[in-house]
Amino acid sequence: MPFVKKAPITGKYYRVTFFDDFKGKPDNSPESNYCYDTLKPQCSVWGGGETFPCDQAGQNSSPTPPMTQNFKSALYSLNPGVNYENETPAEIQQLYSSTISDRWKNINKCNWTSYTQVNWMATDYQGHYSAKMDASQVTVDPRGKGYLILSARKAPVTNDCAFGGTLGPKISNVLGQSCLIKPIPNVITGPLNIYWIDPDIRWPGIYYHPINGGCPYGGSAGVNCQVYSFAHGEISPLIYYGLVNVGGQPTAYYLNRQKYACGMNTEYPSSGVVFNQLLCPMMDGGIFSQNSVDSTNHANGFSQKNGVFEVKLRIPVGKGSFPAAWLMPEKGGWPFSGGEIDIMESRDAANQIYQTYHQGKCIQSSTKQEIVYDPNTGSWIDNGSCQNISGGVSINYSRGSTSNENNAGEFYSRDHLYSVEWSDNSIQWYLNNVPNNSIAPGTPATSYDFNNSGPGLANASDIPPSLKNYDTNNMPHDPFYWILNHSTYVSNSDLTNWTEQDHYIDYVKVYALCVTENDFCPNGGEFIEGTGCVTRNARGASTTYASACVEKFKERTCAAGGDVAGPNCQVHAFDRPAVVPGVNYWIDPNPNYPGVYYKTVNGGCPFGGSAGVNCQFEALNPKLTQGQNKTVTPGVNYWVDTDPRWPGIYYHLINGKCPLGGSGGVNCQLQGFANGYVKPGISYWVDTSPQWPGVYYHKINGGCPYGGSGSVNCQLMSLSNPSFYLNPSVSYWLDTDIRWPGIYYHKVNGGCPYGGSAGVNCQLKAYPAPTKPYVMPNVSYWVDANPDYPGIYYHKINGGCPYGGSAGVNCQLYAFPDGVVEPGVTYWIDGNPSYPGVYYAPDFR
Numbered sequence: 122m123p124f125v126k127k128a129p130i131t132g133k134y135y136r137v138t139f140f141d142d143f144k145g146k147p148d149n150s151p152e153s154n155y156c157y158d159t160l161k162p163q164c165s166v167w168g169g170g171e172t173f174p175c176d177q178a179g180q181n182s183s184p185t186p187p188m189t190q191n192f193k194s195a196l197y198s199l200n201p202g203v204n205y206e207n208e209t210p211a212e213i214q215q216l217y218s219s220t221i222s223d224r225w226k227n228i229n230k231c232n233w234t235s236y237t238q239v240n241w242m243a244t245d246y247q248g249h250y251s252a253k254m255d256a257s258q259v260t261v262d263p264r265g266k267g268y269l270i271l272s273a274r275k276a277p278v279t280n281d282c283a284f285g286g287t288l289g290p291k292i293s294n295v296l297g298q299s300c301l302i303k304p305i306p307n308v309i310t311g312p313l314n315i316y317w318i319d320p321d322i323r324w325p326g327i328y329y330h331p332i333n334g335g336c337p338y339g340g341s342a343g344v345n346c347q348v349y350s351f352a353h354g355e356i357s358p359l360i361y362y363g364l365v366n367v368g369g370q371p372t373a374y375y376l377n378r379q380k381y382a383c384g385m386n387t388e389y390p391s392s393g394v395v396f397n398q399l400l401c402p403m404m405d406g407g408i409f410s411q412n413s414v415d416s417t418n419h420a421n422g423f424s425q426k427n428g429v430f431e432v433k434l435r436i437p438v439g440k441g442s443f444p445a446a447w448l449m450p451e452k453g454g455w456p457f458s459g460g461e462i463d464i465m466e467s468r469d470a471a472n473q474i475y476q477t478y479h480q481g482k483c484i485q486s487s488t489k490q491e492i493v494y495d496p497n498t499g500s501w502i503d504n505g506s507c508q509n510i511s512g513g514v515s516i517n518y519s520r521g522s523t524s525n526e527n528n529a530g531e532f533y534s535r536d537h538l539y540s541v542e543w544s545d546n547s548i549q550w551y552l553n554n555v556p557n558n559s560i561a562p563g564t565p566a567t568s569y570d571f572n573n574s575g576p577g578l579a580n581a582s583d584i585p586p587s588l589k590n591y592d593t594n595n596m597p598h599d600p601f602y603w604i605l606n607h608s609t610y611v612s613n614s615d616l617t618n619w620t621e622q623d624h625y626i627d628y629v630k631v632y633a634l635c636v637t638e639n640d641f642c643p644n645g646g647e648f649i650e651g652t653g654c655v656t657r658n659a660r661g662a663s664t665t666y667a668s669a670c671v672e673k674f675k676e677r678t679c680a681a682g683g684d685v686a687g688p689n690c691q692v693h694a695f696d697r698p699a700v701v702p703g704v705n706y707w708i709d710p711n712p713n714y715p716g717v718y719y720k721t722v723n724g725g726c727p728f729g730g731s732a733g734v735n736c737q738f739e740a741l742n743p744k745l746t747q748g749q750n751k752t753v754t755p756g757v758n759y760w761v762d763t764d765p766r767w768p769g770i771y772y773h774l775i776n777g778k779c780p781l782g783g784s785g786g787v788n789c790q791l792q793g794f795a796n797g798y799v800k801p802g803i804s805y806w807v808d809t810s811p812q813w814p815g816v817y818y819h820k821i822n823g824g825c826p827y828g829g830s831g832s833v834n835c836q837l838m839s840l841s842n843p844s845f846y847l848n849p850s851v852s853y854w855l856d857t858d859i860r861w862p863g864i865y866y867h868k869v870n871g872g873c874p875y876g877g878s879a880g881v882n883c884q885l886k887a888y889p890a891p892t893k894p895y896v897m898p899n900v901s902y903w904v905d906a907n908p909d910y911p912g913i914y915y916h917k918i919n920g921g922c923p924y925g926g927s928a929g930v931n932c933q934l935y936a937f938p939d940g941v942v943e944p945g946v947t948y949w950i951d952g953n954p955s956y957p958g959v960y961y962a963p964d965f966r
Contacts, residue, residue: 130650134670135632136640139410139423142628144939145227145263155419156231162221162256163230163415164237172234172413172421175256176218188354190283192217195257198274198404210285220257227261228269231421233408235259239383240405242443242608250383251403251441251610258406258607265908266940269626271406271444273437273609275619282377284357289367289374299365302356302373308348309364309371311338316348318362318373325351327364327373402616406624407606412451424451424600429632431540431551432464432605433680435945437622438471438533440615443608444624446539448601454503456481456517459597462548463521465539471532474539476550476558477521480595482588483507486514486575489585493594501598504572514575516584518566518595522550522558527964535945536627537964538680544634545596553680553964562592603629627943635670643669678963681946686956692941692948693913695957696891700862701728703899703952706738706855708864710847712757713775716740717855717864741847741864741886742781751792753809753840754781755875756849759791761805761816768794770807770816792838800827805837811874814840845885848875853885859897859924862888896952897924902934904948904959911937913950913959 146157164175177188189210196205196216205213236254243252258272281288282300289301305327309316315329315338327349331342340348356362362375383401412422432446445466450459460480467474483492483502492513495506507515526532540551550557566589569581577583607624635641641648646656648668657663678685683692700706706719717738719728726736742754753759759772770792772781779789799805805818816838818827825835847853853866864886866875873883896902902915913935915924922932942948948961 130641130648132650132672134635134641134668134672135429136635136669136671137630138425138428138633139631140628141229141232142267142940143227143261143263143269143626144267145261152231156229157226160230160415160419161218162225162228163234163413163421164256165234165409165411165413166236166238172415175221175235175237176214178214178218189213189285191253191255194276195255195404196220198276199257201277217257224257224260227263228259231419232410232423234411234413234422236407236409236606239401240407240606240608242445242606243401243403243405243441243610245610245612249610249612251401251612252405252608253383253401253403254407254606255404256406258404259408262908264939265911266627266943269408269605271408271605271607271624271626273403273405273442273607273622275616275621276402276404284360284375286374288377289365289372292365292374292376296376298377299374300377301365301367302362302375304367305349305364305371305373308339313364313366313371316364318356318364320351320356320358320360320362322353322358325353325356402613403609403611405607405609407604407608409449409605410603411449412602422602423631424602425631425633426597426600427544428634429540429542430462430464430601430603430629431538431631432603432629433536433538433627434465435536435625435627436465436467436471436474436533437607437624438469438530439622440469440619441609441611442467442469442471442622443610445604445606445608446626446629447604448541449604450597450599450601452599453501454505455479457483457503457507457515458501459599459601460595462541462543462597462601464541464550467532472526472529474524474532474537474552475521476524476539476541476552477519478548478560480518480591481507481572482516482518482595483510484514484516484578484584484588485510486512486578488512489578489588491588491594508573512575514578515572517570517572518591519568519570520558520560520564520566520591524552524557531945531964536625536681536943543597545598546593548596554678560591560596562596563590565590605629641668641670680963681943681961682941683961686958686960689960689962691956691958691960693935693937693959695895695952697957698857698859698862698891698895699888700738700855700857702857702859702897704728704857706857708741708847708853708855710756710849710851710853712742712754712781712847712849714740715742715847740780741845742843751838751840752782752843753791753807753814754843754846755809755811756847757781757809759807759809761799761807763799763801763803763805765796765801768796768799770794798828799837803827807840809840809842811842814842816840843876845876851875859890859895862890895925896934896950896957900924902950904942904950906942906944906946906948908939908944911939911942913937 146153162175163172165172192213193205199220235256237256238254239250240252240254244250258274260270262268262270286300286302289299291298311329316327318327319325326347328345328347329338331346336342336346340346360375362373364371365374410423412424414420430448434446436444446464448462448464452458455461456479460478463475463477465474465476481504485492492502492507492510494500495502504515507513538553542549546561548560569584571579605626607622609622611619642654644666646654648654653665653667655663655665679690683690704719706717709716709718718735719738721732721736726732730736730738757772759770761770762768769790771788771790773788774785779785783789783791803818805816807816808814815836817834817836820835825831829835829837851866853864855864856862863884865882865884868879868883873879877883877885900915902913904913905911912933914931914933917928917932922928926932926934946961948959951958951960
């Protein structure tokens with residue numbers, strides 16, 4: 122049926138467009154098989170867009186020198202006790218490849234690509250860097266909730282001959298020792314000082330200049346004479362190489378002074394990407410979802426313009442820690458063309474989080490007018506094109522907010538939910554779904570950083586007031602993609618005692634605003650708020666199905682899951698037993714109001730029943746029907762009326778009714794007699810004793826002239842007792858123990874003369890036990906959120922579990938499904954029968 126939008130839609134609705142819960146491969150569909158099993162872990166340099174296998178197998182461009190040393194450092198960072206020094210470069214590469222394949226086996230590699238580059242955020246902002254982004258520091262633990270783990274580890278650096286080779290002779294007192302690459306075959310026939318080594322990835326080899334237009338010492342003539350060609354990856358671009366004579370054999374070398382250098386690692390000459398040295402004392406994990414196409418032309422990644430982007434994570438704490446979850450636009454130079462949206466950033470102490478928006482303006486210094494579009498290309502202006510314009514001043518606008526922890530350690534001890542909702546005209550941040558910072562056109566920045574300056578425009582005070590605010594040009598206007606990373610700047614002096622850091626990410630989710638008819642009801646029908654999608658057939662019969670759209674992402678109060686229950690969040694509700702342990706019940710056998718009672722609580726009856734002076738939980742004497750008129754209840758005062766107008770057996774109304782059988786009038790007539798059955802003037806009585814219940818009169822002259830028989834008295838009519846009744850002379854109690862809840866009295870002469878079944882005591886009535894676990898008020902329970910055995914536990918009692926559950930080291934009362942409870946959240950068990958369950962307190966409310 123086509124969509125017919127009849128009812129107005131007053132709310133703001135979103136549908137999920139991207140979700141990764143990091144729980145590993147979800148199924149064996151062709152897409153899952155490819156993204157989890159077939160595709161190798163993919164890497165890219167920052168902003169390159171082009172991906173390649175992280176082990177750099179089959180690369181046509183130069184690999185990352187020193188590739189072997191970087192791979193070896195990554196292996197050492199994961200397995201510091203293993204010796205890799207005797208492995209060949211090929212073996213090191215294979216070990217690295219198998220290691221990251223194993224660590225990435227539970228990652229959707231179609232969604233995520235790893236960075237491989239110097240971590241520009243691992244800096245002291247004074248030109249020093251300490252970490253390399255590496256795929257080895259990324260993995261997924263699919264257990265329980267499922268977590269993406271981005272690590273930072275120390276990466277031992279080989280200082281001697283970092284770019285391969287072995288230590289050789291000293292070249293000079295100034296130049297120091299050499300690193301010998303390889304002996305050169307017998308192609309060097311001239312003096313060594315005429316040769317040089319060119320490491321350019323397009324033509325790596327040994328050359329000399331032509332002599333008299335020719336190549337007298339051999340080699341092929343071109344611009345220069347090439348006598349030897351190095352294999353791909355054998356030498357590194359931008360490293361100086363020379364030739365030295367070792368034992369009469371010309372040998373390629375470089376100077377051992379080139380130790381690790383953690384700096385800008387990529388350049389983009391016309392020949393393609395060139396990788397420089399990357400040896401760093403640390404390795405960090407980071408991934409992104411930028412759109413790309415892999416070697417099989419499979420489209421990977423994810424980006425979206427506008428919507429809600431949310432991430433649930435637990436941040437690390439420690440020296441140099443700098444975790445982040447943020448968004449960057451698909452195109453444009455930073456910070457222009459949409460800028461940067463930081464959903465969550467934190468630093469070393471992990472006691473604050475930052476949510477920030479970066480954008481920029483290009484201002485003409487002479488006219489103080491904003492330049493929005495590049496006059497040369499017509500596209501959005503960016504940092505580079507702004508500075509190429511005469512008088513153009515590029516300024517980074519930033520606006521952010523800081524949220525402090527409510528409780529010590531909460532940001533790094535448990536997950537929190539961070540999100541941003543943005544449209545063309547607004548950006549709104551949330552922390553655990555509580556609105557935080559916001560930006561709209563007209564909002565001023567909180568800081569202005571100049572990328573360059575011009576005459577009259579060198580600091581924030583020079584910016585005209587009309588240009589100090591964000592406007593529609595400075596709101597995001599391109600699709601954004603995810604970046605999840607952990608950065609660490611640690612100085613050499615702090616490395617010794619530094620320990621590993623892990624950034625845990627539970628899930629990422631993206632929503633898009635529902636706009637079109639197909640958004641709301643993709644299978645047709647009419648969207649009705651509060652109902653869903655309603656379809657109707659030709660006869661007018663309707664069916665309803667749930668819409669793909671939810672209102673706002675439901676303004677969830679309970680960021681860690683569960684439902685709102687009073688001021689807290691309930692993640693599990695317990696069954697309430699028929700009779701509640703810990704409540705003081707009593708049995709009143711008074712025949713006027715026999716039943717089970719407990720005292721009112723704050724004037725009410727929270728454990729069931731009706732309120733009077735006390736709460737009558739249950740009326741216990743049986744309510745007899747007319748067909749049971751020959752049944753009398755012990756303790757009730759019955760009499761026989763012989764008046765010929767209404768002969769019968771009677772008892773007084775109880776609360777205006779006849780609960781013990783019979784019909785009501787002024788009194789309750791339990792049994793009506795036929796005329797003449799009882800004689801006026803004869804004194805009849807009703808005996809309710811369980812041994813001989815009946816209607817009696819005294820013998821007359823030793824006989825029973827008016828009917829009946831008997832030895833002591835004349836029994837005119839035999840009656841019966843109910844199978845369940847209360848005897849005022851008996852002491853009853855209610856046992857609420859979960860093993861045998863019920864109403865009991867002590868045996869009399871080894872039996873149960875007042876009804877019920879015999880055991881140790883007489884059970885007059887059994888109450889049903891709950892169908893699922895519930896809690897006892899006097900037992901100490903706790904919640905364990907360990908993903909290996911999440912559940913509710915209590916300690917064994919006399920080696921067993923008398924209050925239910927399965928026995929192990931402790932008694933597990935209830936096993937939570939994966940992902941319901943979270944590490945670090947403070948849960949408590951409330952046994953109050955009005956709302957028994959597992960609770961936690963929401964944050965930032």
